[in-house]
Amino acid sequence: KQEVTQIPAALSVPEGENLVLNCSFTDSAIYNLQWFRQDPGKGLTSLLLIQSSQREQTSGRLNASLDKSSGRSTLYIAASQPGDSATYLCAAWMDSSYKLIFGSGTRLLVRP
Amino acid sequence: DAGITQSPRYKITETGRQVTLMCHQTWSHSYMFWYRQDLGHGLRLIYYSAAADITDKGEVPDGYVVSRSKTENFPLTLESATRSQTSVYFCASTLRWGTLNSGANVLTFGAGSRLTVL
Numbered sequence: 001k002q003e004v005t006q007i008p009a010a011l012s013v014p015e016g017e018n019l020v021l022n023c024s025f026t027d028s029a030i031y032n033l034q035w036f037r038q039d040p041g042k043g044l045t046s047l048l049l050i051q052s053s054q055r056e057q058t059s060g061r062l063n064a065s066l067d068k069s070s071g072r073s074t075l076y077i078a079a080s081q082p083g084d085s086a087t088y089l090c091a092a093w094m095d096s097s098y099k100l101i102f103g104s105g106t107r108l109l110v111r112p
Numbered sequence: 113d114a115g116i117t118q119s120p121r122y123k124i125t126e127t128g129r130q131v132t133l134m135c136h137q138t139w140s141h142s143y144m145f146w147y148r149q150d151l152g153h154g155l156r157l158i159y160y161s162a163a164a165d166i167t168d169k170g171e172v173p174d175g176y177v178v179s180r181s182k183t184e185n186f187p188l189t190l191e192s193a194t195r196s197q198t199s200v201y202f203c204a205s206t207l208r209w210g211t212l213n214s215g216a217n218v219l220t221f222g223a224g225s226r227l228t229v230l
Contacts, residue, residue, distance in 0.1 A: 032217060043202055043221030044155075089155070093217060098145070098162075098209060099170060100219070102155040 002027045002094050006103035013080055014111050021075040021106045023090035028068045030092045034100065035064050035075050038087045047088075048075070080110045115139075118203050118222035126230050131190045133225045135203030143209045144186040145219070146170075146178065148199040155202070161186055162209070193229045201225045 003026045013019055023033070032051045036044040048057045048064040050073065056065040063076040073090055087107045091100040116137040125131050135144065146158040157170030159178040167178050175197060177189045186205075190197055204219040 034217070034219075036221075041224075043223045044204075044219070046218050046220070049218055091155075098143070098160045098168070099157045100155075104152075104154045 002030075002092060002101050004090060004092050004101050004103040006088075006090060006106050008106060009104070010107040010109075012109040012111060015080060015082060017080050017110075018076070018078050019080055019108075021077070021088050021108070023073040023075070023103055025071050025073075025092050025101075027094065028071055030068065030094055032093050033064075033066055033073045034091045034093070035062075035073075036089045036091065038089060038105070040086075044089065077108075080108075082110045082112050084108060085110050116203060116205055116220055116222045118201075118225045120225060121223065122226050124228045124230065125193050127194060128192050131193050131227065133188045133190075133201050133203075133227070135186045135188070135222060137184055137186075137203075137205045137220075139205065139207065139220075140183055141205035141207045141220075142183070143206045144180065145204045146176075146186070146188045147202045147204065148172065149202060149224075150199050158188065158201075190227075193227075195229050197227065198229045199227060201227060 005024045034049045035047045038044045050057050050066040061078040066073045087105040089105040091102045119134045142163050145160045147155045149155045156172050161167045161180045164183045180186050202224050203222040206219050
């Protein structure tokens with residue numbers, strides 16, 4: 001059974017720091033991995049999706065990498081800002097089903 | 113308004129009552145999903161739909177019913193609400209699923225419906 005784990009559960013950093021959020025999965029047979037952002041009381045916003053054939057994707061200050069062999073994905077946030085404060089979730093799509101398997105998220109606080 | 117909207121945003125009900133959560137999207141996305149989000153369990157798929165009149169069970173479907181008579185609407189009904197169904201419910205949609213084409217599988221979520229069952 002696929003499990004997706006995100007460590008740490010919470011992270012607090014000063015503004016301007018570069019930071020890395022981690023996502024690990026137990027079964028390397030994933031089709032793609034997606035990173036989401038969730039603001040309090042809001043829905044999820046898709047940030048980046050990495051296909052299994054890709055190693056990374058970039059959008060602005062965000063860079064997501066995927067290493068299937070080690071069962072890991074990382075989300076790199078450059079020059080963090082207070083507006084980046086949110087919960088970040090990763091989700092793996094495993095097979096021909098319609099189910100995404102979500103991690104429990106990392107709650108990020110960027111202090112001014 | 114364009115996008116995906118859920119209603120009601122907040123609902124308090126009593127055990128045994130029937131509750132319907134509405135989801136409406138304006139993009140004509142083929143695929144729609146219902147998730148619930150709970151502390152300690154993360155997001156779990158309840159039901160999904162690949163097109164109008166095509167629905168199927170997800171990970172935790174017991175106690176829920178869905179329908180999709182129109183592409184844009186995907187209501188979720190709790191036939192007899194229980195306390196364990198207290199949760200935040202999210203509807204999501206995407207145009208394409210199951211391919212490696214650009215944009216496929218990218219989900220757009222609604223703002224959520226917070227349901228409390230007393």
